[in-house]
Amino acid sequence: MEQRLANTWRMTVNEKKFIETALLSDLRVDGRRPFDYRKLTIKFGREDGSSEVQLGETHVMGYVTSQLVQPYRDRPNEGTLAIFTEFSPMADPSFEAGRPGESAVELGRVIDRGLRESRAVDMESLCVVAGKSVWAIRVDLHILDNGGNLIDAANIAALAALLTFQRPECTLGGENGQEVIVHDPEVREPLPLIVHHLPVAVTFAIFDEGNIMVIDPTYKEEAVMGGRMTATLNSNGDVCAVQKAGGEGVMSSVIMQCLRIASVKAADITSKIKDAVDAYNTERALRKVKRHPPSVALEVSVPDVIMKENQVDELSRHRAQNLKDEPERSCSNDGTSIGVEISTSRGKNNAFIGGPSSWDPYSKGISSCFIRSSQDLPGPLYLAKEQEEAKISQNSIESDPEAANTLSSGPVGASVASQQANSPKSLKDAVKPKNRKKNKASSTSDMS
Amino acid sequence: MEVVRADGRTPNQLRPLACSRNLLHRAHGSARWSQGDTIVLAAVYGPKAGTRKGENPEKACIEVIWKPKTGQIGKEEKEYEMILKRTLQSICLLTIHPNTTTSIILQVVGDDGALLPCAINASCAALVDSGIPLKHLAVAICCGLTETGSVILDPTKAEEQKMRAFAYLVFPNSPLSVLPKAPSAVDDEPGIITSVTHGLMSECHYINCLGHGHAACAKISEFLRRSMQTQLPGDLSKST
Numbered sequence: 001m002e003q004r005l006a007n008t009w010r011m012t013v014n015e016k017k018f019i020e021t022a023l024l025s026d027l028r029v030d031g032r033r034p035f036d037y038r039k040l041t042i043k044f045g046r047e048d049g050s051s052e053v054q055l056g057e058t059h060v061m062g063y064v065t066s067q068l069v070q071p072y073r074d075r076p077n078e079g080t081l082a083i084f085t086e087f088s089p090m091a092d093p094s095f096e097a098g099r100p101g102e103s104a105v106e107l108g109r110v111i112d113r114g115l116r117e118s119r120a121v122d123m124e125s126l127c128v129v130a131g132k133s134v135w136a137i138r139v140d141l142h143i144l145d146n147g148g149n150l151i152d153a154a155n156i157a158a159l160a161a162l163l164t165f166q167r168p169e170c171t172l173g174g175e176n177g178q179e180v181i182v183h184d185p186e187v188r189e190p191l192p193l194i195v196h197h198l199p200v201a202v203t204f205a206i207f208d209e210g211n212i213m214v215i216d217p218t219y220k221e222e223a224v225m226g227g228r229m230t231a232t233l234n235s236n237g238d239v240c241a242v243q244k245a246g247g248e249g250v251m252s253s254v255i256m257q258c259l260r261i262a263s264v265k266a267a268d269i270t271s272k273i274k275d276a277v278d279a280y281n282t283e284r285a286l287r288k289v290k291r292h293p294p295s296v297a298l299e300v301s302v303p304d305v306i307m308k309e310n311q312v313d314e315l316s317r318h319r320a321q322n323l324k325d326e327p328e329r330s331c332s333n334d335g336t337s338i339g340v341e342i343s344t345s346r347g348k349n350n351a352f353i354g355g356p357s358s359w360d361p362y363s364k365g366i367s368s369c370f371i372r373s374s375q376d377l378p379g380p381l382y383l384a385k386e387q388e389e390a391k392i393s394q395n396s397i398e399s400d401p402e403a404a405n406t407l408s409s410g411p412v413g414a415s416v417a418s419q420q421a422n423s424p425k426s427l428k429d430a431v432k433p434k435n436r437k438k439n440k441a442s443s444t445s446d447m448s
Numbered sequence: 449m450e451v452v453r454a455d456g457r458t459p460n461q462l463r464p465l466a467c468s469r470n471l472l473h474r475a476h477g478s479a480r481w482s483q484g485d486t487i488v489l490a491a492v493y494g495p496k497a498g499t500r501k502g503e504n505p506e507k508a509c510i511e512v513i514w515k516p517k518t519g520q521i522g523k524e525e526k527e528y529e530m531i532l533k534r535t536l537q538s539i540c541l542l543t544i545h546p547n548t549t550t551s552i553i554l555q556v557v558g559d560d561g562a563l564l565p566c567a568i569n570a571s572c573a574a575l576v577d578s579g580i581p582l583k584h585l586a587v588a589i590c591c592g593l594t595e596t597g598s599v600i601l602d603p604t605k606a607e608e609q610k611m612r613a614f615a616y617l618v619f620p621n622s623p624l625s626v627l628p629k630a631p632s633a634v635d636d637e638p639g640i641i642t643s644v645t646h647g648l649m650s651e652c653h654y655i656n657c658l659g660h661g662h663a664a665c666a667k668i669s670e671f672l673r674r675s676m677q678t679q680l681p682g683d684l685s686k687s688t
Contacts, residue, residue, distance in 0.1 A: 045558060046485055057473040061557065065518050088515050090475050090491030090553035097513045097553075140518045142555060144489065145472040219474075 009093060011223045019224045023207050023214065029221070030056075034214040035261055040269070042160050042276040048190070048284075049165030053157040056218065057147025059091075062157030063140045064165040068180060071127070071134040079126025079134040083112045085141045085154065092146040092219075103150075110243050111141070111155050114199040114232035118240035121162060122194035128170055128180050135167055137193070148218035151230050155201040156273060163198075163277045164284075166190035199240040200269045201232045202262035210250040213258055215265065231259055233266040453607065459600040462589075462664060467569075467675045469577040475553075477578020481570035483602060485560035488567045490574035495548035507542040511551040514567075517559065528564055535568060535618055535642045541581040550580055561605040562590035564616050564644070569668070576676060585621040585672060586641055587665040590614055591657040593649050599660045613647025615654065617661040621669035 019029055026034060038056030045052065049064035071078060085108040087095045095101070100108075115121060126135040139161060141154045169188045173181045205217035205225040217225060227247015232240040239259065244250075453459070463484030472478040475491035482488075499509040512529040514521070536552065552571050556563065565588030572585050592603040592614035600607065608614060618641040640658070649657070 045487075047558070050558075059472065061555070063517055086515060088553060088555060089493075089513055089551065090472065090478070090489075090515075090555065092474055093493055093496075138518065142515065144491075144555060145474055147473055 011220065015220065016224050019221060020207065023212050028214065030218060032216075034212070035265075037216045037265065037269075038218075040156070040272055042156065042273060044160070044164055044276075044280045049161050051157050051160035051164065053153050053160065055147075055149060055153040055156070055216070057145060058149060058153045059143075059145035059147070060150070060153045060157040061142040061144055062154070062161035063142070064161045065138050065140070066165070066167045067136050067138065068128065068133045068170075068182070069136040071131065075123075076131040077127045077134075078123040080136045081116050081121055081123065081139070082136065083108055083115065083139045083141065083158065085111070085143070087143050090145075091143040095143075095146070106243075106245065107151050107154060108141075110151055110201065110230055110232070110241065111158055113241040113243075114155065114201055115139075115158065115162075118197075118199050118232075118234075118238075120195055120197055120199050120234075120240075122196060125194050126167075129172065129178065132178070133180050137162075137165075137167075146219055148220070148222050149203050149216045152201050152203050152216065155199075155232070156269065159195075159198050159200070160273055160277060162193055163195060163273070164192075164280055166192050197234040197236060197238070198270050198273060199232045199234050200266040200273075201230050201241075202265050202269075203228060203230045204258050204262075206248045206250055210248045210254065213250075213254060215261070229255070229258065231262040233259070233263050235267045235270040237263050453600065455604065459598060460660065460664070462602045462667070463604075465668065465671050467573055467672065469573055469676075475578075477574045477576070477580070479570050479573035479577055480557070481566055481573060482558070483562060483566050483569075484604065485558050486562055486566045487557040488563070488570040489555045489557055490567070490570040491553045491555075492571075492574045492578040492580065493551045493553075494578050494580060495545040495550055497548060499547055499549055505547045508540065508545045508547075509549045510536050510540060510542075511549050512536070512571075513551065513553045515553065515555045517556045528567065531564065531642060531644060532568060532571060535586055536571060536575070538641055539572070539582050539584060539586050539620070540575070541583055544581050559605065561603050561608045562616075564588070565590045565618070568618055568642075569672070573672070573676075584623075585669065586618050587621045587669045587672065588616060588618040588642075589661045589664045589668065590616050591661045591664075593647070593653050593657065597653065599653070599657050601660060601664050611647070613645060613649040613653075615643060615645040615649070615657050615661070617658065617665075618642035619662055619665040621672065622666045624673065 022029060023034075028034065030038075032038070038058075039054075041054045043052045043054075044050065051062045053060050053062070069080070072080065085100065085104050087100060087104040089095045089097050121137070126137070128134060139158050141157055143150055143154065166185075168182050168185055168190050170180050170182045173179055202215065203217070204213045204215055205221055206213055206227040206229065207225055209226065213229075214221065217228075222228075225247075227244070227250070229242070229244040229247075229250070231242050234240060242259075457463070463486075464482075466482045467479060469479045470477075471480055471489070472491055476494040477492040478490065480487065480489045495508060499505050500511070503509040510533050512532045514525045514529045514532070516525055532552070532554070540550070552574065554567050554571060556567075568586055568588035572582075572587070575582060576585070590602055590608075592600045592607060592611040594600060595610075595612050600611075603611060603614060620639055620641060645654070
């Protein structure tokens with residue numbers, strides 16, 4: 001017990017007095033005005049339904065998952081939405097692992113009231129078979145850093161995660177049409193949730209016996225404040241929830257003023273959330289348009305574990321180090337050893353003219369076809385994800401005929417045939433004239 | 449026989465590594481380590497007074513809390529906590545701050561295979577960020593054994609499920625010595641801090657995995673050293 005008390009952070013009397021006195025002259029410690037929010041950044045993870053929100057120093061992560069369950073008996077044709085808040089011990093030295101404290105429970109309940117009871121998320125669209133199986137949406141909110149005003153940040157994280165979440169599509173099938181088949185996201189496009197409106201929480205801290213209200217308190221202001229009020233509103237001006245649990249008494253005129261300010265702030269935050277979600281959706285759509293193997297070692301300026309010449313003996317594998325699958329496979333299929341080192345950190349064009357140290361004619365074949373592709377392709381030749389797919393198909397066409405000329409192996413021919421079938425004819429026009437003859441010659445020889 | 453991996457890597461190629469430190473404001477040290485899509489965020493709260501019941505009060509005590517992405521904390525999380533605790537105990541200098549507890553909290557941000565090695569690397573970086581005295585760093589890698597008997601490094605989740613066996617290996621980081629070393633000089637037997645295996649593998653396969661893992665850890669420790677040198681210490685005044 002003593003060690004817990006020794007570890008809690010306590011505010012000094014000087015700090016307390018300073019914050020209170022400064023607020024009397026409308027000054028806040030971090031330089032904000034009383035009704036200013038801190039900087040809000042909303043980021044999304046790679047998966048659908050994961051969001052990271054930073055409000056000043058406060059950092060919250062939201063994660064949405066779904067599961068098919070049996071509905072509640074009194075609501076047989078509605079899905080369920082559950083909010084779980086985790087006050088991680090990493091956020092604050094006073095948070096403890098295990099049972100959630102009262103502030104964690106309060107946060108969960110405020111967000112729950114704002115989202116679920118205001119019917120922001122459409123529950124009836126989550127019903128699959130009435131009375132038997134519905135979708136249960138679970139929102140996990142992880143508080144990573146407590147810089148104050150956790151309710152607002154967690155609410156934004158929950159909203160952002162719900163807006164980008166997509167649940168798998170399911171149809172009824174089976175013998176009597178009662179079995180629910182959940183489709184893989186690769187097979188059928190997953191569906192987003194239907195969100196009618198966005199309830200945004202705005203928290204006010206009360207100082208000086210109810211006379212001074214400030215928005216978005218930091219954790220130091222929270223330690224000094226006399227009370228707190230949270231208003232959850234949406235951009236239509238509807239009040240979804242108001243939470244004022246004890247604390248200093250405030251005059252009703254002040255509360256009305258706060259609600260008016262909160263509606264302005266809520267509209268502002270709603271537009272920020274929508275912008276972030278739109279940007280993520282367009283990026284996700286772009287990612288889906290061209291399907292390609294996830295590229296390796298693009299963003300990081302660190303070379304991967306590359307087969308250096310001396311390690312090659314040790315690990316007994318010689319391979320053309322390549323970030324493209326098909327041309328690599330087709331060119332080196334006969335097992336000749338090519339030691340090409342590629343380090344993506346050292347610039348883009350070098351990767352293709354990587355230093356082949358062996359005398360093997362293949363090495364020249366690979367590098368020359370890369371050079372050719374670099375000349376033919378429009379736009380910059382860095383290994384951007386969007387262009388990799390186009391380059392793979394183009395390179396395969398260009399490198400395969402050359403490979404077929406110097407080497408007539410079955411797999412190469414087969415791969416040439418398959419890749420030629422996949423690519424449109426216009427790619428062959430991009431090949432230089434001297435190769436066109438080789439193309440025709442090889443294609444006839446391979447097809448026969 | 450060559451192994452072709454789903455994302456185009458060679459058997460000995462790791463996913464892109466990224467490490468950023470000093471992300472959280474309240475924690476004494478924090479680090480975020482990502483290997484491809486597996487991302488773990490680690491935070492350290494430096495020596496707090498008192499040890500827990502049953503721990504040796506003459507030494508510092510390490511406490512690990514593992515937070516999964518979703519769901520309740522179960523046996524798997526407890527196992528990870530135990531492995532991490534033992535690993536980190538062996539690298540920390542425990543006698544410098546006796547009768548104290550250092551807590552390390554890990555949050556899984558993304559899980560795409562090799563989760564425990566990523567967590568170990570993240571907690572090491574977080575310990576460095578918080579200034580806890582360490583003997584050396586621990587560098588972790590996951591080596592998998594495919595059906596055909598070849599070793600692949602840093603498997604993704606899909607690959608892990610298809611593999612015959614895999615091993616999480618933790619090595620001390622390779623030292624940077626002032627004396628020039630002959631390139632062919634082989635170190636003494638690599639000291640393994642931790643080894644956790646899943647599945648059935650023969651002895652020679654395991655030794656093979658150890659060799660691959662040790663080579664890979666040399667690369668990772670180079671990356672770690674470089675990332676720690678380039679990042680400036682951000683906010684030096686960390687108020688509790």
